[in-house]
Amino acid sequence: NAGVTQTxxxxxxxxxxxxxxxxxxxxxxxxxxxxxxxxxxxxxxxHYSVGEGTTAKGEVPDGxxxxxxxxxxxxxxxxxxxxxxTSVYFxxxxxxxxxxxxxxxxGTRLTVL
Amino acid sequence: xxxxxxxxxxLSVQEGRIxxxxxxxxxxxxxxxxxxxxxxxxxxxxxxxxxxxxDKNEDGRFTVFLNKSAKHLSLxxxxxxxxxxxxxxxxxxxxxxxxKLTFGTGTRLTIIP
Numbered sequence: 001n002a003g004v005t006q007t008x009x010x011x012x013x014x015x016x017x018x019x020x021x022x023x024x025x026x027x028x029x030x031x032x033x034x035x036x037x038x039x040x041x042x043x044x045x046x047h048y049s050v051g052e053g054t055t056a057k058g059e060v061p062d063g064x065x066x067x068x069x070x071x072x073x074x075x076x077x078x079x080x081x082x083x084x085x086t087s088v089y090f091x092x093x094x095x096x097x098x099x100x101x102x103x104x105x106x107g108t109r110l111t112v113l
Numbered sequence: 114x115x116x117x118x119x120x121x122x123x124l125s126v127q128e129g130r131i132x133x134x135x136x137x138x139x140x141x142x143x144x145x146x147x148x149x150x151x152x153x154x155x156x157x158x159x160x161x162x163x164x165x166x167x168d169k170n171e172d173g174r175f176t177v178f179l180n181k182s183a184k185h186l187s188l189x190x191x192x193x194x195x196x197x198x199x200x201x202x203x204x205x206x207x208x209x210x211x212x213k214l215t216f217g218t219g220t221r222l223t224i225i226p
Contacts, residue, residue: 004156031212040122042202042218043157050212058213090156098164099145100206102214104156 001026004105006091012111013081021076021108023091031094032074033058033102034066036087043090049074050096081112116140117205119217127225132190134220136203139184143205147214148177148188151200160201161188190222198224 007022023032034046035058045058049068063085065077074093078085088109092102118137126132136146144165149157163170163177163186170177176189190197203217 035216040218042117042119043216045213048213092156096212098206098211099147099162100211100214101147101159101162104149104158106154106156 003027004091004093004103006089006105006108008108009106010109012113013078014113015082017081018077018079019081019110020078021089021091021110023074023076023093023105024072025074025091025093025103026072027093027095027103028071029093029095029103030071031096031100031102032068033092033094034064034074034076035090035092036060037090037107038087046076046089081110083112086110086112114139115218116143117203117215117217119201119203119220121220122218123221123223125223125225126193128195129192132188132193132197132222132224134188134190134201134203134222136186136188136217137184138186138205140205140207140215141184142207142209143215144208145206145211146177146179146186147204147206148175149202149204149216151202151219157202193222193224195224195226198222 047066052071091105094102147162148160151157204214
């Protein structure tokens with residue numbers, strides 16, 4: 001089992017460019033999440049999904065869009081990148097339940113110039 | 114408004130001694146708490162959790178204590194080992210909307226050999 005994988009690992013964008021980050025999980029989890037990690041800010045939830053075809057906003061959704069067309073994949077899109085979106089992005093998945101243990105991918109380091 | 118707070122950004126502990134990481138929360142609806150550990154260039158991994166109906170949970174060298182009246186939890190690592198050097202995140206789940214975790218800002222633990 002690969003667990004949770006993220007593509008790409010690194011990316012540099014210019015302001016105004018667009019890109020899509022791909023997350024894939026092979027654990028048949030219903031729930032999937034996108035977080036960003038910034039120094040001194042911890043992990044902040046961008047968007048999440050509780051099942052195929054569903055998405056919901058998290059704490060910091062502005063400037064991002066997501067899609068969950070297949071259960072195993074969760075895509076995060078930046079339509080017009082801004083320097084404030086320079087961050088490390090983590091995808092996670094979980095089976096839900098009381099403790100909702102989430103399994104994280106290795107992260108994508110994005111720099112917006 | 115930071116609902117989960119880790120007030121110590123960093124902590125250094127001698128190898129073999131006890132490491133104590135602290136976490137405070139403000140939302141009285143939180144009823145499940147988790148600790149995650151993160152190494153550089155990797156995603157966070159689940160470490161240990163505790164339900165609000167308990168005040169202590171132990172797993173090997175790791176023990177989490179919960180003081181509901183003070184809205185405070187702590188992670189004890191004893192004895193501390195060099196491999197414990199990492200960033201530790203505290204996270205909480207609400208009994209309403211348990212599909213989301215709220216993370217603290219993290220504490221960087223350094224174990225000194």
